[in-house]
Amino acid sequence: MERKLPDFTSAYFLKQHILDTVNFYAPRCMDKVFGGYINCFLDDGTVCDYETKQLVGQARFVFIFSVASLLKPDQAYRQLAEHGITFLQRHQRDHKHGGYYWELKGRSVSKPVKRAYGHAFVLLAAATAAKAGISSAVPMIADTFDVLERYFWREKEGLYLDEISADWSEISSYRGQNANMHLCEAMMTAYEATGNKRYLERAKRIAESVMFRLLPQSGGLIWEHYHEDWTIDWTYNYGITKSELRPYGFIFGHSIEWSKLLLLLERLDPGNWRKPMAQSLFQSAIHLGLDRKNGGIYFSMAPGGYIIDYDKYYWVMAEAIGASSLLAAYDRSALQLYNDLFAYCWTYFVDQQRGGWYQLLNRFNHRYSNIKSPPPKTDYHPVTNCLIALTSFSQTELAE
Numbered sequence: 001m002e003r004k005l006p007d008f009t010s011a012y013f014l015k016q017h018i019l020d021t022v023n024f025y026a027p028r029c030m031d032k033v034f035g036g037y038i039n040c041f042l043d044d045g046t047v048c049d050y051e052t053k054q055l056v057g058q059a060r061f062v063f064i065f066s067v068a069s070l071l072k073p074d075q076a077y078r079q080l081a082e083h084g085i086t087f088l089q090r091h092q093r094d095h096k097h098g099g100y101y102w103e104l105k106g107r108s109v110s111k112p113v114k115r116a117y118g119h120a121f122v123l124l125a126a127a128t129a130a131k132a133g134i135s136s137a138v139p140m141i142a143d144t145f146d147v148l149e150r151y152f153w154r155e156k157e158g159l160y161l162d163e164i165s166a167d168w169s170e171i172s173s174y175r176g177q178n179a180n181m182h183l184c185e186a187m188m189t190a191y192e193a194t195g196n197k198r199y200l201e202r203a204k205r206i207a208e209s210v211m212f213r214l215l216p217q218s219g220g221l222i223w224e225h226y227h228e229d230w231t232i233d234w235t236y237n238y239g240i241t242k243s244e245l246r247p248y249g250f251i252f253g254h255s256i257e258w259s260k261l262l263l264l265l266e267r268l269d270p271g272n273w274r275k276p277m278a279q280s281l282f283q284s285a286i287h288l289g290l291d292r293k294n295g296g297i298y299f300s301m302a303p304g305g306y307i308i309d310y311d312k313y314y315w316v317m318a319e320a321i322g323a324s325s326l327l328a329a330y331d332r333s334a335l336q337l338y339n340d341l342f343a344y345c346w347t348y349f350v351d352q353q354r355g356g357w358y359q360l361l362n363r364f365n366h367r368y369s370n371i372k373s374p375p376p377k378t379d380y381h382p383v384t385n386c387l388i389a390l391t392s393f394s395q396t397e398l399a400e
Contacts, residue, residue, distance in 0.1 A: 005343055005346065006346070008338065008339055008342040008343070008346075008389075009325075009335075009338075009339070009389070009393045010393075011390055011393065011394060014386050014387075014389055014390040014393075015071050015072075015390060017350075017382075017386055018067065018068065018071060018382075018383050018386050018387060018390075019068060019071065019072060020355045021064075021355055021356055021357065021379050021382055021383055021386075022064050022065065022067070022068045022077070022355075022379075022383065023355050024041075024045065024351070024354060024355030024356035024372075024373075024379070025037075025041070025061070025064070025356070025373075025378065025379070026065065026068070026076070026077070026080055027076065027080065028041075028045055028047075029041075029061060030080060030083060031050070033050075033106075034051070034053070034091075034106040034107050035083070035086070035087040035090070035091060035107070036053050036058050036061075036083075036084060036087035036088075036091065036092070037053075037057070037058055037061045037083075037084060037087075037378075038050055039052060039053070039054065039057040039058070039061070039373070039374075039375040039376060039377075039378065040052065040371070040373065040374055040375055041356075041371075041372055041373045042370050042371055042372060043351065043354070043358070043370045043371075043372045044354065045354065048371055048374075049374075049375065051105045051106045052103065052104075052105060052375045053087075053091075053092065053103065053104040053105070053106070054102070054103045054118075054375045054376040055088075055092055055100050055101065055102050055103065055115075055118035055121065055122065055376075056117065056118055056121045056375075056376035057375045057376030057377070057378055058084055058087060058088060058092060058376075059084075059088065059118070059121035059122050059124065059125035060121060060125070060376060060377075060378040060380035061080075061084050061378050062081050062084035062085055062088070062125035062126075062128070062129055062137075063121070063124055063125045063128050063129075063380055063383070063384070064378060064379065064380055064383045065077050065078075065080040065081035065084070066081045066125070066128040066129045066131065066132040066134065067128060067132075067383055067384070067387055069081060069132040069133075069134075070131065070132050071387075078132065078133075078134065081129050081132065081134055081137075082129075082134055082136065084125070085125075085126070085129055085134060085136050085137050085140070086136070088100065088122060088125070088140075089136075089140070091104065091107050092104060094112070094114075094166060097166060097167050097168060098147055098150075098168075099114045099119065099147045099151070099168075100114070100118055100119060100122055101113075101114075101166070102114070102115055102118055112165075112166035113163060113164070113165060113166060114151070114163070114164045114165070114166060114168070115162065115163050115164075115179065115245075116148065116152045116160045116161060116162055116163070116179035116180075116183060117162070117178060117179040117182060117245055119144055119147060119148055119152070119183075120179060120182035120183040120185070120186045121182065121186070122140065122144050123140075123141065123144045123145065123148070123183070123186035123187070123189075123190055124182070124185060124186040124189050125137070126138075126140035126141045126144060126190075127141055127186065127189040127190040127192070127193040127194075128189060128193070130193040130194070131189075131192065131193045141190050141193060141194060145190065145198075145199070148160065148183070151164055151168050152164070157209060157213070157230055158205045158206065158208065158209035158213070159175070159180050159206065159209045159210075159213075159230065160179055160180050160183055160206075161175070162174050162175055162176045162179050173227070173228050174225070174226075174236070174246075175225075175226040175227065175228060175230055176224060176225055176226065176245075176246060177210055177214060177222055177223070177224055177226070177254070178224060178245055178246070178254065180206050180209070180210060181210070181254065181257060181258060181261065183202075183206060184203045184206040184207055184210075184261050184265075185203075185261055185264075187199045187200070187202045187203035187206070188200065188203045188261075188264055188265060188268060191203065191268065192268075200268060200269060203265060203268075204265065204269060207261065207262060207265055207274070210222070210258065211258075211262075211273075211277055213230060214226070214230065217231065217232045218232060218250075220280065220281070220284040221250045221252070221255045221281070221284055221285060221288070221301075222250070222251075222254050222255045222258055222281070223250065224236075224246065224247065224248075224249075224251060224254070225237065225246065225248075234303060236248070239308075241299060241300045241308060241309035242309075247299075247300060247309075248300070248308075249299075249300030249301055249302055249303075249308050249309065250288075250300060250301040250302075250303070251299065251300050251316075252285040252288065252289035252297055252298060252299065252300070252301065252316060253285075253297070253299070253313065253315060253316030253319050253320075255281045255282070255284065255285040256281070256282055256285045256286075256297075256316065256319045256320050256323050257319045257323070258278075258281055259277075259278040259279070259281040259282035259285075259323045259327075260278075260319060260322045260323040260326060260385075260388070262274040262275070262277055262278035262281075263275065263278045263323070263326040263327070264326070264388070266278070275330065278323075278326075278327070279327065279330075279331070282323050282324075282327060285297070286320075286337070288301060288305075289301065289307075291310075291312070291363065294363055294364055294365055295344040295347075295348070295365065296312035296317060296344055296348070296361070296365065297312065297316050297317060297320060298310050298311070298312070298363070299311050299312070299313055299316065310362070310363035311360055311361065311362055311363065312348075312349075312360070312361040312362070312363070312365065313359070313360055314345075314349050314357045314358060314359050314360070314377075314379075314381065314382065315381040317341060317344070317345050317349060318345070318357070318381035318382045318384075318385045318386075319381060319385060320341050321338060321341055321342055321345065321382075321385045321386070321389060322384070322385030322386075322388040322389060324337050324338035324341060325338050325385075325388055325389035325392040325393065326388065326392050328392065328393075329392060329395065338389070345357070348361060348365045349361070351372070356372055356373065356379055357372075357379055357382050358372055359371070359372060359373065359374065359377060
């Protein structure tokens with residue numbers, strides 16, 4: 001007899017699932033030796049790397065504990081978030097040149113490079129912690145924005161650079177959409193935390209640049225990689241689909257993630273173009289990427305239109321849950337898709353016994369590894385998208 005599935009639109013379920021996911025990491029992730037957080041766990045919670053402190057993972061932990069604190073005012077969650085803010089400010093920050101180092105081993109800088117992607121998550125973490133009432137995070141919002149403004153922003157293109165050397169002297173020629181996507185998300189959160197319109201205007205500008213400068217070059221899906229002049233680089237990392245930040249191909253999850261961000265931006269600043277573009281991006285990604293036999297969404301497609309990576313990633317599925325929950329306000333069929341996607345995740349990705357999501361499955365939904373959370377995973381994607389679903393279904397009658 002099949003077990004009955006939960007009501008995936010239920011506020012009680014979504015809140016509890018967020019907390020169950022966070023509780024896989026809390027408090028075992030707190031590093032009492034070096035500070036910050038341990039960021040590598042096997043399925044059963046065994047630590048698999050005590051030292052690696054990637055900027056993104058450290059910031060994402062601040063985010064998930066701040067979200068948990070907002071949902072359940074619990075001193076333990078708040079203290080965990082404050083613990084991460086302290087580490088970022090004291091150890092991950094470059095006190096000589098400004099900005100944040102990409103990676104530490106313990107407290108020693110192992111990769112001093114400065115990346116816009118990492119700073120996006122610092123901004124997201126600081127803004128979310130500020131929303132949770134953590135006062136030490138508030139100055140980090142303006143400070144991180146100023147670093148991004150001074151070194152990464154290019155007004156002419158309306159987009160951010162990707163990577164700069166630690167002393168800001170050497171700019172990489174690589175340009176990418178991924179960092180800009182997460183900066184759009186972080187800017188919206190900074191606006192919600194502060195009410196300062198400059199963050200909302202920046203989020204809008206990034207979205208417009210990606211949708212009207214980048215997307216027309218590649219058709220109905222977002223391409224990842226660009227030359228210095230922001231024309232498409234079709235050969236960068238050719239065939240390398242497993243690159244953490246710069247995978248090759250059309251990454252279905254990023255077109256889905258952009259559809260979500262456009263709908264969130266629409267909430268903050270109603271207009272006339274974002275909703276149809278969000279629907280188009282989402283529908284294109286689902287049409288081309290959905291595995292109709294085994295469930296889930298494939299990872300990437302070649303420019304020629306054929307799938308080159310059939311694997312299923314936790315974050316792609318989580319983003320599809322968030323996007324479909326927002327689309328459900330306009331389209332009843334999206335509600336059915338939301339439920340189907342969540343049922344798939346509940347069956348294959350969610351560790352219902354111990355909490356947390358598995359990272360990666362093959363096309364037949366089998367795990368490759370017993371590493372549940374390598375750096376910088378932290379389950380930020382399930383947490384943020386279940387939070388979006390929670391707010392979406394509290395604002396629509398479709399869930400009733």
